[in-house]
Amino acid sequence: MKEKLKKVFDEILKLLDFETIDFEIKQPPFHINFEFATNLPILLSSKYRLSSQEVFGKIKQEIEKNFKDIFSKIDFSLPGFLNFDLNKNFYFEEIKIILTEKENYPVLDIYKNEKVLFEFVSANPTGPLHIGHGRCAVLGDVLGNIFKKLGCIVEKEYYINDRGKQIDILVGSIIETIIENNLIEVEAKVHEWSKKVLCESRYKGDYIKEFAYKIVKFFNKITLENLEDVKSKIISLMMIDIKKTLEKAKVYFDNFVSENSLYRNDISSKVKKILEEYIEQKDNALWMKSRQFGDDKDRVIIKSDGQPTYFFSDILYHYQKIIRGYSWLVNIWGADHHGYVERLKSAVEVISQKLNKNVKLDIILYQLVSLIKQNQRISMSTREGKFISLDEVLNDVGVDVCRFFLLTKSPDTHLDFDIELAKEHSLNNPVYYIQYAHTRCVGILNEAQKILNNFSIEEKFEEFKKYIFSLNSDSHEFKLIKTLCIYPDVLMDSAKDFSPHYLCNYLIDLSRVFHKFYETSRVVEKNNIHFGRLLLVLATKIILYNSLSILNIEAPQKM
RNA sequence: GUCCCCGUAGCUCAACGGAUAGAGCGGUAGCCUCCUAAGCUACAUAUAUGGGUUCAAUUCCCAUCGGGGACACCA
Numbered sequence: 001m002k003e004k005l006k007k008v009f010d011e012i013l014k015l016l017d018f019e020t021i022d023f024e025i026k027q028p029p030f031h032i033n034f035e036f037a038t039n040l041p042i043l044l045s046s047k048y049r050l051s052s053q054e055v056f057g058k059i060k061q062e063i064e065k066n067f068k069d070i071f072s073k074i075d076f077s078l079p080g081f082l083n084f085d086l087n088k089n090f091y092f093e094e095i096k097i098i099l100t101e102k103e104n105y106p107v108l109d110i111y112k113n114e115k116v117l118f119e120f121v122s123a124n125p126t127g128p129l130h131i132g133h134g135r136c137a138v139l140g141d142v143l144g145n146i147f148k149k150l151g152c153i154v155e156k157e158y159y160i161n162d163r164g165k166q167i168d169i170l171v172g173s174i175i176e177t178i179i180e181n182n183l184i185e186v187e188a189k190v191h192e193w194s195k196k197v198l199c200e201s202r203y204k205g206d207y208i209k210e211f212a213y214k215i216v217k218f219f220n221k222i223t224l225e226n227l228e229d230v231k232s233k234i235i236s237l238m239m240i241d242i243k244k245t246l247e248k249a250k251v252y253f254d255n256f257v258s259e260n261s262l263y264r265n266d267i268s269s270k271v272k273k274i275l276e277e278y279i280e281q282k283d284n285a286l287w288m289k290s291r292q293f294g295d296d297k298d299r300v301i302i303k304s305d306g307q308p309t310y311f312f313s314d315i316l317y318h319y320q321k322i323i324r325g326y327s328w329l330v331n332i333w334g335a336d337h338h339g340y341v342e343r344l345k346s347a348v349e350v351i352s353q354k355l356n357k358n359v360k361l362d363i364i365l366y367q368l369v370s371l372i373k374q375n376q377r378i379s380m381s382t383r384e385g386k387f388i389s390l391d392e393v394l395n396d397v398g399v400d401v402c403r404f405f406l407l408t409k410s411p412d413t414h415l416d417f418d419i420e421l422a423k424e425h426s427l428n429n430p431v432y433y434i435q436y437a438h439t440r441c442v443g444i445l446n447e448a449q450k451i452l453n454n455f456s457i458e459e460k461f462e463e464f465k466k467y468i469f470s471l472n473s474d475s476h477e478f479k480l481i482k483t484l485c486i487y488p489d490v491l492m493d494s495a496k497d498f499s500p501h502y503l504c505n506y507l508i509d510l511s512r513v514f515h516k517f518y519e520t521s522r523v524v525e526k527n528n529i530h531f532g533r534l535l536l537v538l539a540t541k542i543i544l545y546n547s548l549s550i551l552n553i554e555a556p557q558k559m
Numbered sequence: 560g561u562c563c564c565c566g567u568a569g570c571u572c573a574a575c576g577g578a579u580a581g582a583g584c585g586g587u588a589g590c591c592u593c594c595u596a597a598g599c600u601a602c603a604u605a606u607a608u609g610g611g612u613u614c615a616a617u618u619c620c621c622a623u624c625g626g627g628g629a630c631a632c633c634a
Contacts (some may be wrong), residue, residue, distance in 0.1 A: 022575095029578060039577065042614070052614090079614055081578070124634065166634045200633085285632055296561085296630090303632040310634050338563050339629050367564055368628065408583095409572060414565055414627055421571075421584085430583060432597050440595070447594045493575075505573060508582065519590095519599045526593095537594095559597065 001094065002026075002489045005086075008070060009040060012062050018044055027482075034075065034083035035473065035482060042080025052080030088469045094485045095464070098539045099457050103546060106488040111495075112151040117321055118144045120332035121246070122159040125238040126170040127205055129245050130387040131417050132334065132369040134394075135406045137251040139366055140332045142407060142500040145550045150495055152328075155254040159317060162235045163260050164310065165197075170238075171231050172197035173204075175222060177212040185221035193227070205387075211237065245391045250399055250552045262316040268308070271319045274354045275347075288315075293346030311340070315347045318361075322352055328360045330498075335365045335412075364498045366411035372418040388419060397426040400553045404431045407551060408504040430508055431553065434544065437511035438555045440518055441541035447524040448534055457538070460531045467532025476517045480536060483513050487543050491550075500551070507547055514540050 002025045010020055021043055028037040040059065041052035048055070056076040063071055073085040098105050120140030123133045140156060148154045161167070172194035179186050179194075215234060222230055239256070246253070262268075272279065278289050279301065286302035288311070301312035321329055329348070333340075341363050352359040371378045371388055394402055396419070405422065408430070409415055471478040490506040493499070523533040548555040 024575065024577080026575080026577090029580095031579060037578085042577085046614080077578075079578080126634090161634065164634060169634095283632080287632095300632045305632080307632085309632070313634095334628090335564060336628055341563095365563080370627075405571095412564060413572075416571070418571080428584070428597075433583085436595085436597050440598085444594045497575080501573080505582080508573095512582085515598055518594080522594070524594050559595075 001485045003492070005036065008067060009038065012059060012067065013040075015062055015066065016058055018048070021047065027486075028081070028083055032077070032083060033474065034073070035085045037081050037083045039081055041076065041082050045080055052076075052078075056080075056082055085473060088471075089465075091481050091485055092465045092468045095468075095481060095536070095539050096461060098484065098542055099535060102542055103549075105542060105546060106149075106491070108149065108488060108491070109151040110492070111147065114152045114328055115326045116144075116147055116152045116154050116328040116330060117157055117324075117326040118147075118154060118330045118332070119157045119159055119321075121251075122161070123242065124161045124166050125235050125242060126166050126203065127238075128207055128387075128389040128391060129242055130390055131371065131393055131406075134249060134390040134402065135366055135369050135415065136332055136334065137246060137249055137390075138403045138406045139364075139411060139500065141251045142503075142551055143330070143332075143364075143495075143498060145552070146491055146495050146500065146503070149491055149550060155326075156252070157255045157257060158253045160235075160239065160256055160258045161310075161313075162232075162258050163263075163313075164307075167231065167235065168197045169201060170203055171227075171234055173202045173208050174212050174215060174234060175230075176202070177208055178216060178222070181209075181212065183212060183216045184219065187221065187223040189224045190222050190227060193224075245389070245394070248394050248399065249390065249403065257317065257320075259313050259317070262313060262320060263308075267316050267320060268312075271316055271351070274319070274351055275315075278350060288343075288347070290343055290346055293342065293349070295342050295346065299343060311343060314340075314344055315351075318344065318348050319351050322348070322355060322357055322359050327358065328362070330362045330364065332364045332366065335367045338365055341365070362498070364411060367414045369415045369417050372416050372421075393417075393419070393422070397422045400435075401426045401429050401431050403551065403553055404429070404504060407500050410499060410501050430504075432559070433515075434507050434511045434548070435554070435556050436559055437514045438541060438544045438548070439557060439559045440514070441537050441544065442557050444523050444534070444537050445541065448529050451524065451527055451529060457535065460535060463531050464535045467535075476513065476520050477533070477536065480513050480517045480540065483510050484539055484543050487547070503547055503550065507544070507551075510540070510543065510547075514544075 005025050006023075009023070009025070013020055023038055023040045023043055025036055025038045028034055041055040044050070044055045045052040053076060059082060060074060060076075063074060070087055070090065071084050072087045075083045077083055101107060118140050121129070121133055121137050123129055129137070144154045144156050175186060175190060175194045176198060178184060179191060211234065214237060215230065218233055219226065219230060272286075275288065278292065280287050280289060284304035285300045287298045288301050290299050291297060299311055300309055301315065302308050318329070331344075345361055345363070348359065348361045397405075401422075405417075406415070468478075468481065471481075487506070487510075490502055494502040517536075521530075521533055523530050523537055545555045
């Protein structure tokens with residue numbers, strides 16, 4: 001809608017010999033009785049040293065000359081807004097598209113066939129997922145869905161950090177628990193190893209004990225020889241739990257990529273070769289000269305003990321992503337990783353240049369979630385075992401409520417998750433407000449169905465058109481039409497800013513407008529059906545359904 | 560010490576630099592012989608502080624105060 005209008009104004013500017021500029025089209029505040037407003041006059045006035053009234057005059061002339069069929073009313077208001085109403089036909093045509101495209105609406109192709117990889121969650125398999133991971137999971141899931149809707153070929157991927165110190169500490173913690181509880185025999189050398197590993201820290205959550213009991217079912221004893229097997233068994237068991245939780249959250253991944261797998265096939269020497277000019281050997285370690293890219297210091301990629309750092313794994317991983325042929329990489333990270341953004345971006349830039357590929361990389365940071373318990377803020381820490389697992393939250397408040405709660409806030413606000421409050425609110429929640437709007441649509445359609453068995457929508461288009469033309473612009477009915485028509489804009493804005501919460505807010509808005517419509521505009525009365533309204537209800541149902549399916553929240557028939 | 564986010568109603572959050580700052584929860588008062596009252600209507604309450612830029616600042620810049628997070632040959 002807004003895109004279409006922008007094009008119209010761009011053309012007007014062209015005809016008036018104004019340069020194209022970035023202007024806005026939006027709905028004016030409530031007290032202004034117009035459908036849309038643009039700030040073009042004020043913007044052009046400062047640029048061309050005209051008064052905004054003069055600019056408005058010129059635009060008005062042009063509209064009256066060439067665009068009379070689009071606008072039904074225009075007006076000027078200080079300090080320099082052009083307010084306008086559209087010809088009702090505009091709305092009729094758009095709703096008609098909704099009704100014919102149904103679940104495919106809107107058909108957008110602004111990113112047509114762009115291959116995008118969303119990498120998110122990627123939590124270390126060192127414990128159950130918590131609510132913070134949940135935020136990342138639903139963000140990535142929904143953003144992926146939105147980009148699909150905009151024409152992209154989307155893949156969702158989880159990167160498993162299945163090597164390195166964290167994993168050793170996890171395995172050590174479990175082995176130590178096995179020894180303490182005398183579950184199975186553990187070789188003395190293994191015990192030495194685990195003591196060494198745990199000198200820094202140890203995982204403390206209750207799940208460690210559970211895992212100790214789980215793992216001893218698979219082994220008779222733990223020796224230095226089978227230690228690697230024990231490790232990979234632990235990781236795979238952990239990943240099974242993680243996948244179960246993700247499934248419960250209705251988040252699905254196309255790929256799971258293991259960090260270990262990056263060290264096969266000699267990828268690392270290829271990558272070192274590519275980075276040749278940007279790395280150097282110093283103090284027995286291998287460094288990436290990332291200062292050249294604006295980083296505040298150079299970074300180690302291979303430690304003096306020969307082990308690669310996490311950063312190096314990430315470089316390998318992104319090299320592999322680029323090789324796999326994506327043109328757009330989107331990573332979703334917790335804000336605690338913000339220090340890594342520049343580093344990785346520069347690495348990706350170098351690699352894609354060297355490989356002659358044009359790859360975009362966007363890194364979205366979401367702020368962390370704090371848990372509130374008895375008015376105390378508790379930061380999530382897997383290590384300390386201080387967390388409420390995502391599983392628990394999903395069981396307590398339900399998937400849909402949980403997803404909506406996490407999605408409805410902008411990614412860059414800190415989120416306070418009060419578990420008690422969440423439970424309380426789960427009975428009285430915006431999700432139900434939206435879902436209820438959907439069931440009301442279904443209810444009306446069912447009522448109508450009882451009276452007439454079958455009718456084709458197309459037959460009623462003429463009547464629908466008359467209906468739209470008869471509406472007052474400040475009626476709830478017309479507001480509903482307007483709200484339906486901006487749905488594609490909301491999707492595009494959400495994608496542009498990587499902000500699914502626009503869509504959530506839109507849904508609340510749409511539901512509100514619909515509920516008001518419901519109270520004031522009867523569709524089925526005795527044996528009479530108001531077909532104009534019926535088609536409007538159908539269109540509303542389609543939009544509610546489509547946007548709920550992007551959020552992956554159920555659109556119930558009954559409540 | 561350096562860097563990143565945030566500070567809006569009693570609570571949880573909205574508001575591409577725009578015209579009278581919006582919702583939900585909670586509070587108060589109303590509305591079902593009528594497509595589901597999980598709804599509607601009405602009322603009350605807010606931009607941390609001080610400067611600046613702008614025709615216009617909750618939004619951008621600077622400072623102060625508060626909250627969260629990051630600054631390793633950790634992951």
